[in-house]
Amino acid sequence: MIKPTTTLAWVGVLFALATPAQALKVFACEPEWGALTKELAGEQATVYVATNAMQDPHQVQAKPSLIAAVRNADLLVCTGAELEVGWLPILLRQSGNPVVQTGKPGQFNAADYVRKLDLPARLDRADGDIHAEGNPHIQTDPRNIAAVAQALGKRLAEVDPSHASQYQTRLADFNTRWTQAMQRWGQAAAPLKGTAIIVQHKGFPYLENWLGLKQIASLEPKPGIEPSSAHLSNVLSQLQRQPAKMVIRAAYNDGRGSQWLSERAHIPVAVMPFTVGGSERAKDLFGLFDDTVDQLLKAAK
Numbered sequence: 001m002i003k004p005t006t007t008l009a010w011v012g013v014l015f016a017l018a019t020p021a022q023a024l025k026v027f028a029c030e031p032e033w034g035a036l037t038k039e040l041a042g043e044q045a046t047v048y049v050a051t052n053a054m055q056d057p058h059q060v061q062a063k064p065s066l067i068a069a070v071r072n073a074d075l076l077v078c079t080g081a082e083l084e085v086g087w088l089p090i091l092l093r094q095s096g097n098p099v100v101q102t103g104k105p106g107q108f109n110a111a112d113y114v115r116k117l118d119l120p121a122r123l124d125r126a127d128g129d130i131h132a133e134g135n136p137h138i139q140t141d142p143r144n145i146a147a148v149a150q151a152l153g154k155r156l157a158e159v160d161p162s163h164a165s166q167y168q169t170r171l172a173d174f175n176t177r178w179t180q181a182m183q184r185w186g187q188a189a190a191p192l193k194g195t196a197i198i199v200q201h202k203g204f205p206y207l208e209n210w211l212g213l214k215q216i217a218s219l220e221p222k223p224g225i226e227p228s229s230a231h232l233s234n235v236l237s238q239l240q241r242q243p244a245k246m247v248i249r250a251a252y253n254d255g256r257g258s259q260w261l262s263e264r265a266h267i268p269v270a271v272m273p274f275t276v277g278g279s280e281r282a283k284d285l286f287g288l289f290d291d292t293v294d295q296l297l298k299a300a301k
Helices: 004-018 031-044 064-071 088-095 142-159 161-192 205-211 229-241 256-265 285-300
Strands: 024-028 045-049 075-078 107-109 196-199 214-218 246-250 269-272
Touching (some): 024 031, 031 161, 107 142, 142 161, 142 205, 229 256, 246 256, 246 285
Parallel strands (some): 075 107
16 A cells, blocks of 8 residues: 555656746846747746837836846846946846856846947047947847857856756857858858948947948937927938938937938948847748848848
């Protein structure tokens, strides 16, 4: 006869075997880092993404739902370089979560692992939304994604050592697929080298550096300042002296200024997904760059 206590013990063992280990809880500030974490962690992590592609990542409300998500997080994956300076410090302070505070292994800032562009010569708020650590929009160059992936893979293993081998395996797989994709994107985009562009917001220096695009003007008179009719007219006059092939804007940008210039200068607007979710095709990191390159090539024609 099997004793009740023995039966209960076996039930407990079977339940433990049927129940997966608790997944790592990750708070991603932007969609690109949420997507990268999913690539590297798979089922070992649940990922909460704080923003979406149609939001300006500079301008985010520190809502109670975000505070709660940070409070429960084991790992924070953000851009850094002051991109989230207007809202993330509030979340960190009000969450009371010691694991993800600045300087702790539970806080990961992607921009720490790439070379920043557009470092300011001076810091003056009169110059607009200037970032002291350089331009934070690093996700528009796939080479940056590759560098961040290496660092994030190591960090995942550090904060969750019991699944280190799984993270290592997934990182190796991602590296292979990403390297192949970068070669494909580079070959397809080769005709874009030297193309003159107008940008709506100075959010594309890494894209320009990767593909050899030549920015000749910005629709924003200063970073973060919406274009006035007078400034748009000045850019239109500049185009008569320095022609450009296209205007580039992010999906979340107000399109009225770029459309105004497009109609008068007779050049197309290339709407960049900018991050995962920014277009129908940009459902993951691979789709993000597939669509980015295709939109640029389409506008260049």
